[in-house]
Amino acid sequence: MALKIVYKICCGIDVHKTFVVACIASTNDKGVTSYESHRFSTYTSGLKTLLQWLLDRNCKDVCMESTGKYWIPVYNVLEKDCSIVLAHPKYVKAIRGKKTDKKDAQWIADLFKHDLVAGSFMPPADIRQLRDRMRYRFKLTFFKSSEKNRLQNCLTVSNLCSWAGLTPTNNESAGKKKSVRVSKAGCYIKPLLVQCANAVVKSKKHPEIRNRYLRIKKRRGHKKTIIAIARMLLTALYHMLKNGENYNAELYQKSDLPPVDREITVEQALMIARNQGYKIKSATA
Missing domain, CATH: 1.20.5 (Single alpha-helices involved in coiled-coils or other helix-helix interfaces)
Incomplete structure (x- = not known):
């Protein structure tokens, strides 16, 4: 007993990412089915060409598989002029070993013309x-x-600076420090903070930052000092955002002042002077 032909003119569409293959199955009064296949692009212009191709052949019943999200633009272009059945791929899967894009589209059309495809609900x-x-x-x-x-x-000052890649790494073995390079973290925020640090140390608006930069640069060099200034800026931003306060330059100015009641030895004073870049010479010379 032959299967009943429900749709005398229908189309099966095999959907891919960049193209679709459409096959129109036309059945005459004698029950003989002829097929016409064509490949179309999934760009809007290609899908509109597909729609016109279907209308020119008086084909308004279409079945296609719901492949990923690639079916969505096809459905959106065709739904106003065609009656579309969207099928799960497992219900229209072709026989293994005989699969081509053209045969897949023809197989979908053959199943659909006999109304053997269960459509998915589409609101x-x-x-x-x-x-x-x-x-x-x-x-x-x-x-x-x-x-x-x-x-x-991660938003504590120490964790934040580490997350931004502004703290030295720990690389110590057998009591020897091999490297104190900053980590590679903060690939986006670190360059931004370094750029801000380079700008602010050249500005006369914030002498407290510039003075600290010049003082550290004498013993640590420009690159390490800029990282220290960037870390200083990030710490200031953290406290400003956390406490809802404006930037207060006096806090840095006070921290740079030496304590009044602190006593140091002559050797310590000489070491501090050498670290600041001063050359020590005898008073009698």
Whole structure:
């Protein structure tokens, strides 16, 4: 007993990322089916050409498999003028060993003309658009919460500076320090802070930062000093945001002042002077 022909003119579409293959199955009054296949691009112009190709052949019943998300633009272009059945790939899978894009499209058309394909439920276009927006909103909300929790876990001054790649690494073995280079972390924020540090040490608006830069540079060099200034800026930003305070230059100016009641030995004073770049000579010379 032959299967009943439900759709005398129908189309099966095999969907891919960059192209689709469409096959129109036309059955005459004697039950003989002829096939016509064509390949179209998935760009909008190509899909519009596909629609016109279907309408020119009086084909308004279409079946295609829901491959990933590639079916969405095809469905959006065809849905106003065609009756579309969207099928799960497992229900229209061709026989292994005889698969080509053209044969896959023909196989879908053969199944569909006998109404052997179970279609998936598709809500109207406005409901689909609302659903996509709600899913995207949920995704952004989840991402925001995830990032907020991650930042809260690392936002202490020491962890923040380490996360930004502004603290020296620990590389010690057998009591010897092999390297004190900063880590490679903070690939985005570290260059920004270094750029800000280079700008602020050249500015006369913040002498407390420039004076600290000049003092450290004498014994540590420019590169290490700029990293120290960048770390200083990040620490200041952290306290400003945490406490809701404006930048207070007096705090750095006070910290640079030597303590009044501190006593040091002559040897310590000489060492400090040498570290500052001074050359020590005898008073009788």
